[in-house]
Amino acid sequence: MGPVLAGVLQLLALIAALALAYVPLGNHMAKVYSSDKHWRVEKWIYKGIGANPNTEMRWPAYLRGVLAFSAVSVLFLYLLQRVQGSLPGSLGFSSIDPDQAFNTAASFATNTNWQSYYGEQAMGHVVQTGGLAVQNFVSAAVGIAVAVALVRGFARSRTGELGNFWSDLVRGVTRILLPLSVVAALVLVACGVIQNFSGIHEVGQFFNGHSTGGGQQWNGGAVASQEAIKEIGTNGGGYFNANAAHPFENPTPFTNLFEIFLLLVIPFALTRTFGVMVGSVRQGYAILATMGAIWVGFIALMMWTEFAHRGPAFEIAGGAMEGKETRFGIGASSIFAVSTTLTSTGAVDSFHSSFTGLGGGITMLGMQLGEIAPGGTGSGLYGMLVMAVIAVFIAGLMVGRTPEYLGKKIGTREIKFAACYILITPALVLVFTAVAMALPTPANSMTNSGAHGFSEILYAYTSASNNNGSAFAGLNADTQWFNSTLGLAMILGRFLPMVFVLALAGSLAEQKPVPVTAGTLRTEKPLFTGLLVGAILIITGLTYFPALALGPLAEGLAS
Numbered sequence: 001m002g003p004v005l006a007g008v009l010q011l012l013a014l015i016a017a018l019a020l021a022y023v024p025l026g027n028h029m030a031k032v033y034s035s036d037k038h039w040r041v042e043k044w045i046y047k048g049i050g051a052n053p054n055t056e057m058r059w060p061a062y063l064r065g066v067l068a069f070s071a072v073s074v075l076f077l078y079l080l081q082r083v084q085g086s087l088p089g090s091l092g093f094s095s096i097d098p099d100q101a102f103n104t105a106a107s108f109a110t111n112t113n114w115q116s117y118y119g120e121q122a123m124g125h126v127v128q129t130g131g132l133a134v135q136n137f138v139s140a141a142v143g144i145a146v147a148v149a150l151v152r153g154f155a156r157s158r159t160g161e162l163g164n165f166w167s168d169l170v171r172g173v174t175r176i177l178l179p180l181s182v183v184a185a186l187v188l189v190a191c192g193v194i195q196n197f198s199g200i201h202e203v204g205q206f207f208n209g210h211s212t213g214g215g216q217q218w219n220g221g222a223v224a225s226q227e228a229i230k231e232i233g234t235n236g237g238g239y240f241n242a243n244a245a246h247p248f249e250n251p252t253p254f255t256n257l258f259e260i261f262l263l264l265v266i267p268f269a270l271t272r273t274f275g276v277m278v279g280s281v282r283q284g285y286a287i288l289a290t291m292g293a294i295w296v297g298f299i300a301l302m303m304w305t306e307f308a309h310r311g312p313a314f315e316i317a318g319g320a321m322e323g324k325e326t327r328f329g330i331g332a333s334s335i336f337a338v339s340t341t342l343t344s345t346g347a348v349d350s351f352h353s354s355f356t357g358l359g360g361g362i363t364m365l366g367m368q369l370g371e372i373a374p375g376g377t378g379s380g381l382y383g384m385l386v387m388a389v390i391a392v393f394i395a396g397l398m399v400g401r402t403p404e405y406l407g408k409k410i411g412t413r414e415i416k417f418a419a420c421y422i423l424i425t426p427a428l429v430l431v432f433t434a435v436a437m438a439l440p441t442p443a444n445s446m447t448n449s450g451a452h453g454f455s456e457i458l459y460a461y462t463s464a465s466n467n468n469g470s471a472f473a474g475l476n477a478d479t480q481w482f483n484s485t486l487g488l489a490m491i492l493g494r495f496l497p498m499v500f501v502l503a504l505a506g507s508l509a510e511q512k513p514v515p516v517t518a519g520t521l522r523t524e525k526p527l528f529t530g531l532l533v534g535a536i537l538i539i540t541g542l543t544y545f546p547a548l549a550l551g552p553l554a555e556g557l558a559s
Contacts (some may be wrong), residue, residue: 004307006329007495010257010300014335017261019270025265026272026284032175033148033168034277053167058160059506062149065165066142066498073135074491076250078105081123081130090124091200091219103483108135110494111143111376113230113237113346114486115471116478120240121220125197132237133226137181140233141172143378146498147270148277149384153505154406155278160510162502176266177233183222184228184262191258197330223248231262234376236346236536244336244349245325256328258348260336263345264421267374267444268292268469278406282524287364288386290528294373294536295342298366302334305359305556322352323473332357341366344376346469353456353473360472361552364459368544369536370425382501388523389418389504391535395521395528404520407513417504424496426543428465428489433547435485442481447474451558455551460486465493 001009003490038046038053046053057065060426068539080087081096098105100117107114117123145168152162169405189195197218223239227249230236240246248345252255252309256445268288274328275284305328306320324333333350340347341363352363364374393415403410436457446453452474459472464486471477477486521528 003329003331004303005336007303007307008451010332011335014257014261014264018264021265021492022269022272022288022381025269027356029144029176029266029269029273030276032171033163033239033273037169038381039174041051042167042174044083045165045170045174047153050166051166053164053170054403055164056161057164059149059162059502062162062165063499064228065169065306066089066146066502067495069138069165069169070142070495071136072106073109077131078102078397080127081105083349084124084127085087087126089122089197089371091128093122093124096122099480099483100478103487104132106487106490107469108132108235109139110467110490111139111233111235111344111379112464112467112490112494113235114464114471114490115237115241115469116475116483116486118241119238120221122431123464125221125346128239129222130358131171133222136226136229136233136237137173138169140177140229140235140377143168143206144172144176144266144270145169145378146501147378147381148273148507150385151274151277152384152502153508154408156509157511157513160506161267162505162509166365170383180232180262180266181225183226184258185225185233187258188224189257191255192247193223193224193227193255194220196220197222208373212527218248227259228315230264231259231345232266234263234267234343234345234380236340236344238347244347245351251327253328253332256332256336259347259349260339263343264339264374266377267271267343270378271374271400274381274385280406280524283406285380285548286524286529286532287388289526290532290536291372291374291380291384293533294369294531295338296424296533298338298342298362298373302338302359302362303331304331305356305362306334308356320354320356320359323351325349325497337363337388338366341468342369342371342373342375344379344467344469346463348470348473351473352459352470353452355544355557357552357554357556360455361548361556362461363470364455364462364552365540365544365548367462367470368426368429370422371466371468373535381466383421383497386421386501386504387536387539388532389414390422390539391532392521392523392526393418394535395531399519404514407516408508408511409514413507414504417500417507421497421500421504422539424500425465425493428493429458429544432461432465432485432489436461439481441479445476445482447480449478451554455555458547458551461489464489465495 081101085095149162201220244250271284271288275523392403454473
């Protein structure tokens with residue numbers, strides 16, 4: 001079997017698995033967020049945090065809950081890292097420096113999981129499991145909660161109430177993320193991913209069955225459980241520096257494909273949840289078609305760029321194999337790279353800096369779309385719905401009619417919220433990149449010069465501002481400048497958009513429904529799906545094309 005055919009067959013198997021999970025998981029999540037019953041363990045949690053889960057919140061109160069919980073999460077994780085040297089199970093590692101502790105706390109609390117440290121050489125068991133793994137659960141649950149609040153804004157009328165943040169948060173963890181993670185962790189352990197709390201071991205080095213006389217130090221950890229929620233919650237932070245390219249995290253081609261499935265299943269299934277909650281599953285299918293078309297299109301482009309035979313080295317290897325695991329090959333690595341950058345996962349099974357110039361640009365462009373195809377847990381759905389609002393507004397301008405979406409008029413107030421949402425992240429990416437390139441010190445962190453070096457900086461701020469977390473693998477980001485500015489970009493890129501999403505949800509929920517007429521744009525039809533895809537690509541292209549032309553495009557055209 002040729003490598004191209006193998007890649008295509010893996011893609012088809014992945015699509016089939018996602019299709020099988022789509023309806024049951026989507027319906028389950030809709031039921032979770034529509035139920036008025038609370039589990040006993042949930043009642044204990046509400047009592048412990050002093051929350052009343054039955055109190056409906058308007059958007060300012062919902063936002064205050066999101067921001068307060070996330071601020072406490074950042075502070076807790078920061079302090080846990082700062083006292084690591086005094087904690088049991090620290091494996092002898094010292095406390096984390098202030099700038100790196102801030103960066104890591106901001107990273108995991110914002111669902112970014114950017115890592116400027118070597119996990120196996122910096123974090124002990126307590127920080128890994130009690131800090132980072134916990135944030136993987138709750139940060140993902142926050143994203144889903146905000147998405148559900150926006151869906152309620154479309155579904156409800158003549159009320160500004162969007163549900164209860166604390167109830168949505170707790171249910172997301174107890175009824176969705178935790179059960180899925182337990183099952184996924186068991187599968188990963190069965191397939192060879194490690195799960196223990198062992199200390200540091202000296203491991204000999206061998207070649208062809210013979211000792212080379214050298215050695216390495218490896219520590220164990222609760223890897224399978226963290227790997228499960230890292231993918232299911234679209235977090236992406238690896239227990240080891242090599243992330244999903246490390247055999248302790250991702251030992252076989254099957255686990256590689258299974259991990260891709262995990263990082264995609266909730267974002268895609270949330271479109272079904274959306275359709276059920278607004279009372280029209282066809283609306284959910286339209287959003288799903290938009291996400292799926294972009295995802296498949298990007299994978300096709302990535303495979304084409306990485307399989308292209310240009311030069312004798314590529315011809316011998318069958319494509320661009322530099323930086324890729326021979327266990328997975330070009331096809332699986334391309335699927336993983338596209339899936340992890342089109343979601344907010346950021347996990348890697350190959351190193352994006354080693355991709356071809358155009359291939360690296362595809363990973364970058366995937367993040368710059370806004371993490372919406374299918375995006376992160378929750379953030380992908382609410383980002384796509386904001387783009388749908390923009391698309392119906394554009395359609396309304398074309399025909400001279402007040403735009404409507406799901407029975408709600410998109411007026412001046414709503415379009416202002418949507419416009420502010422889509423402007424925040426590009427502003428963060430481009431401003432931080434420009435400042436870093438203008439100052440002398442940040443440039444010293446670049447491994448490469450020229451277009452590829454610029455791509456390293458652009459990729460870093462694109463990843464941080466879009467809460468992705470993957471790296472171009474050529475930038476030394478463990479400096480005070482990058483730890484501080486990337487941490488700030490993560491926080492602003494996560495919570496400023498949420499402000500406008502919840503404000504939009506509140507505005508929509510206050511409206512009365514608009515009856516469907518002959519002039520109403522049918523947003524469940526393929527025509528709207530095409531309009532939405534076009535709007536996303538054009539807006540992103542106009543925003544980022546000058547920066548991309550200086551980096552990956554220049555490098556790709558020169559090779």
